[in-house]
Amino acid sequence: MDCQDVVALIEEIRHLGSELDDVEAKTAQGGLPERIYRSLSALSNLRGGGVILFGVDEEQRFAVVGVPDVARLQQELASIASEMRPPLRLHFDICEVEGQRVVAVTVPECPPxxxxxxxxxxxxxxxxxxxxxxxxRRMTVNEIRRLWASYRDDVDAEVVPDASSEDLDWRRVEAYRAQLLHRDPESAAAEQTPEQLLLGVHCLARDGGVVRPTLAGLLLFGRNPQYYFPRFIITITQYTGTEVGQEIIHGRPYLFDTEAQGPIPAMIDKAERTVLGLIKRRAYFDGLTRREIPEYPEFAIREAIRNAVAHRDYTARGSHIDVRLFADRLEVRNPGGLFGDLTVERLDEAPPSTRNPNIMRVLQDLGYVEQRGTGIRRMIAEMRQVNLEPPHFKDAGTYFLVTLKNHTLLDEETLA
Incomplete structure (x- = not known):
């Protein structure tokens, strides 16, 4: 980083009136901040690392106040960097800015x-x-575990020991191959047998001398995946009130309850059809044409369900995806929190890695998901377009919850 870059960063944070995601400002007038290790840890755990500008005072609208003792600051900071685990190798740039010395410290990203x-x-x-x-912010135990889990072998590429190729629906495999060829006639699938195709996308794997389905293969193309994994299902439940069991109808605490089973594409299709059939719709006339406004944007519903299936934690063998419709909201909950270093605040970014890369790849090929991070942004935009609150996302570590609220649609004055 040269001094022109340092000046540009100072001008940017002044213009914004705040620090950046990857840039911090410290006065250093009283020496090195006592808890500077927090900044070193946080920035090194950030994708791409970050920069700390010493000699810039956030409390004075990022005025340049300078570093009184540059050599001492460098020595003390290098000492703390050596105490980090793993140790960090910092890069120092000393610049003259507005007649004062500013020390720009580049904190490298920790090896993933x-x-x-x-x-x-x-x-x-x-x-x-x-x-x-x-x-x-201090990392939670769940966030730390999630980071560790993100660097082990792909769970969805593991062989299902008792399964065989006979457990797969080869008509689905042929349909998948046809879709690949329709999209790209020169695809490698043109020269591959169905078995070679599945081996290439890690839906089959060699187990000794036997070719067996992987977890991804069984879940995507299996005749009956629930024979091996009974809880890999989607439950859809509609309640009358705003809480579970708030009202009892005909001796039951719910209006409607069903399950979506089968391979992943079939589960997604049934879950979406069911939810779209249960939500309210408001009719209006555009001239002589009758139109309907759904309770929630259809894209938001589909995105929530598809993301839940694609990103759930498939090591949680006893847990299922839960879709619940209440009078005031729709909830989609899946086992497992966000993966790797992804946070709720950065959901609209395309993640560098995914928990289930092989499942994601096939779902992308089939047109169910995309990996560019645009789905969440479109969800938010479509909710706002119909004057609804943006989706609410909760990462609880052991589960992830998406909530769509319908408050505006239930407000008759707003609809009038």
């Missing part, structure tokens, strides 16, 4: 397989931080 980086004088659970917007 060694994350999270934390302060060695404390326990991992106490010394690991993550950057959330312009603040540093």
């Amino acid at each position: 397989d060694q994350k999270p980086c934390y302060w060695g004088r404390s326990r991992l659970e106490e010394g690991a931080y993550v950057r959330v917007g312009t603040t540093n």
Whole structure:
């Protein structure tokens, strides 16, 4: 980083009136901040790392106040960087800005397989931080576990030991192959047998001398995946009120209850049809044409369900995806929190890795999902377009919850 870059960063944070996701400002007038290890940890755990500008005062609208003792700051900061686990190699740039010396410290990203980086004088659970917007927050135990899990072998590529090729619906495989060829006639699938095709996308694998379905293969193309994994289903339940069991109808605490089973595409299709058939719709006339406004945008419903299936934690063998319709909201809950270093605040970014890469690849080929991060942005836009609150996302570590609220549609004055 040269001094022109440093000046540009200072001008940018002044213009915005705040720090950046990857840039912090510290005065250093009283020496090195006592908890600077938090910044080193958070920025090193951030994708791409970050920069700390010493000698810039956030409390004075990012005025340049300078660093009184540059050599001492460098020495103390290098010492703390050596105490980080793994140790960090910082890069220092000393620049003259507005007549004062500013020290720009580049904090490199920690190697992904060694994350999270934390302060060695404390326990991992106490010394690991993550950057959330312009603040540093201590990582939760679930976030740390999720990071570790993101660097093990793909779970969906594991062989299902007792399964065989006879457990697959080869008509679905042929339909998949046909779709690949329709999209790209020169695709490698043109020269492959169905078995070779599935081996190539890790839906089949060699287990000794036997070719067996992987978890991805069985879930995507299986005749009856629930024979091996009974809880890999989607439940859809509609309640009368705003809470479970609030009203009892004919001796039951719900209006409607069903399950979507079968391979993943079939489950997605049934779940979407069911939910779209249950939600309310408001009719109006556009001239002589009768039109309907659904309770929730159809795209938002589809995106929530498809993401739940694509990103759920398939190591949670006893858990299922739960879709619940209440009078005021729709909830889609799947086992497993966000994967890797992804946070709720960065959901609209395309993640660098995914929990189920082989399932994701086939679902993308089939047109069910995309991997460019645009789905969440479109969800938010479509909810706002019909004057509804943006979707609410909750990462609880052991599960992820998407909530769509219909408050505006239930407001008759708004509809009038």
